[in-house]
Each structure stands twice: as C-alpha cells, then as structure tokens.
Amino acid sequence: MDIQYFPSTEAWGRYRQFLVDLIITHGCKSICEIGGGANPWLPIEFVEEHGINYLIVDISAEELAKADNRYQKLVLDITKPVTGELPACDFVFSRMLAEHVKDPLSFHQNIFRILKPGGLAFHFFPTLFAPPFVLNFLLPETLSYWLLEKVQSGRQRGGKRSKFPAFYRWCRGPLRSQIARFKKLGYQIVHYHSFFGNEGYYKRFRPLAKLDQWATSYLCRNPQPWLTSYAYLVLKK
Numbered sequence: 001m002d003i004q005y006f007p008s009t010e011a012w013g014r015y016r017q018f019l020v021d022l023i024i025t026h027g028c029k030s031i032c033e034i035g036g037g038a039n040p041w042l043p044i045e046f047v048e049e050h051g052i053n054y055l056i057v058d059i060s061a062e063e064l065a066k067a068d069n070r071y072q073k074l075v076l077d078i079t080k081p082v083t084g085e086l087p088a089c090d091f092v093f094s095r096m097l098a099e100h101v102k103d104p105l106s107f108h109q110n111i112f113r114i115l116k117p118g119g120l121a122f123h124f125f126p127t128l129f130a131p132p133f134v135l136n137f138l139l140p141e142t143l144s145y146w147l148l149e150k151v152q153s154g155r156q157r158g159g160k161r162s163k164f165p166a167f168y169r170w171c172r173g174p175l176r177s178q179i180a181r182f183k184k185l186g187y188q189i190v191h192y193h194s195f196f197g198n199e200g201y202y203k204r205f206r207p208l209a210k211l212d213q214w215a216t217s218y219l220c221r222n223p224q225p226w227l228t229s230y231a232y233l234v235l236k237k
C-alpha cells in the first residue's frame with residue numbers, strides 16, 4: 001500500500017494527470033465517472049482518441065444536462081441498489097462526490113459490484129478534520145453557502161457550479177479505521193495519497209494563508225492523518 005503526503009496545491013494541480021496516468025497505465029477502456037454532473041473530467045477528445053467507453057453517472061438530471069451532449073450520460077443514485085443499468089467497468093472514478101454521499105457503504109459496495117476483477121476505483125475527496133470542511137460540516141447550509149461565496153467569489157460564474165450538502169462520511173485520511181473499511185469490502189488499497197492545507201480558501205485572508213502555509217509544510221514533514229484536507233484513494237478489486 002502506497003501512503004504518501006503532499007501539499008494541497010498538488011491535489012488540484014496534478015489531478016488530471018494522475019487520472020490519465022492510471023487509465024493509460026492500466027489500459028482501461030470501460031470507464032464510469034460517478035457524480036460527473038456538469039463537469040466530466042475526461043475530455044471528450046481523450047475519450048475518442050483512446051477508444052474509451054465512458055459513462056457519466058449523476059443523481060441530478062439538471063447537472064448532467066449542463067455537460068456536453070457528446071458524453072454518454074445516466075441519471076442514477078449510486079447509493080441505491082444497481083440492477084444492470086451500469087455496465088461492468090475496468091475503471092470507476094469520482095471527484096468531489098464522496099463527501100456528498102449519505103450512505104458510503106452502499107456507494108463503495110455498488111462500485112465494487114460493477115468493477116471487473118482487477119478493476120480500479122479512484123476517488124478524490126476532501127477530508128475531515130481540515131478546518132474549512134469542519135466548518136462546512138457544522139454550519140447550516142445557507143451560512144456555509146454564504147461563506148463559500150465570500151472566499152471563492154465568482155464561484156457561480158459560467159453557471160456550471162452549484163453547492164451540494166456535504167456529510168464527509170468515510171472522508172478521512174489514511175487512518176487505520178478507514179483502511180479497514182475498504183479492506184472489509186474486499187478492496188486492495190493501491191494508493192492513499194493525502195494532502196495538507198487549504199491555501200485556496202485563505203487567499204483573501206493573508207495572515208490565515210501564511211499560517212496555512214506554515215502548517216502545511218510542518219504536516220508534510222510530520223504527517224498526522226487526522227488533519228489531512230484531501231485524499232486520492234485508489235482501490236483495486
């Protein structure tokens with residue numbers, strides 16, 4: 001199992017390359033993105049060039065309608081029993097979905113079911129107990145929405161970004177309890193890359209940004225899995 005720690009700027013900066021590298025290295029041809037909604041992460045040109053069968057699944061027809069119509073789309077709640085609507089896949093991934101899922105057991109079980117033997121699941125999600133996500137978790141939805149608008153002004157520009165309620169269930173760094181959950185479902189943990197810091201949230205508050213930089217650098221040298229802010233989790237069936 002590969003457990004590593006990095007600053008959170010890398011979580012955003014190398015996401016697409018990490019995703020593409022996994023797909024190419026493992027020769028994945030049947031791919032499903034869960035919660036792809038308005039912003040599917042594989043460019044349609046990449047999908048066509050590599051002859052990939054790529055399906056975007058989302059609970060919201062409204063979000064899916066915002067995505068390019070050249071993508072294959074399916075409206076489905078991934079926590080409900082899957083009964084053949086989803087094809088067998090060799091790669092399933094999600095980005096910023098896991099924290100919104102109320103029933104993480106069904107979520108990860110369903111993905112396990114649709115994966116072919118040896119198939120990979122890759123989830124990129126925010127983790128507790130990073131301070132901005134603790135706040136988002138504790139505050140009423142209207143207040144957390146207002147705060148997010150303050151720290152990320154112009155978030156709605158372009159009309160493609162919405163805010164969804166977040167529960168952060170099973171959204172933790174590489175804690176022993178977290179690893180045990182996935183093993184119990186039958187997964188092998190391939191990579192658990194965790195990230196510290198939330199620089200993006202503090203851009204308008206210089207002292208907080210400085211403090212965040214200092215804490216990030218300290219935690220990367222002295223990792224504490226309870227304090228991570230994001231994770232790349234790669235699981236194998």
Ligand SMILES: C[S@@+](CC[C@H](N)C(=O)[O-])C[C@H]1O[C@@H](n2cnc3c(N)ncnc32)[C@H](O)[C@@H]1O
Binds near residue numbers: 035038059060096
């Ligand atoms: C925060 S958005 C992330 C969208 C995109 N993955 C991204 O990174 O920009 C979360 C998405 O997950 C979808 N979603 C939430 N719960 C879901 C569920 N149970 N099954 C499928 N999709 C779900 C939402 O409708 C929304 O489109």
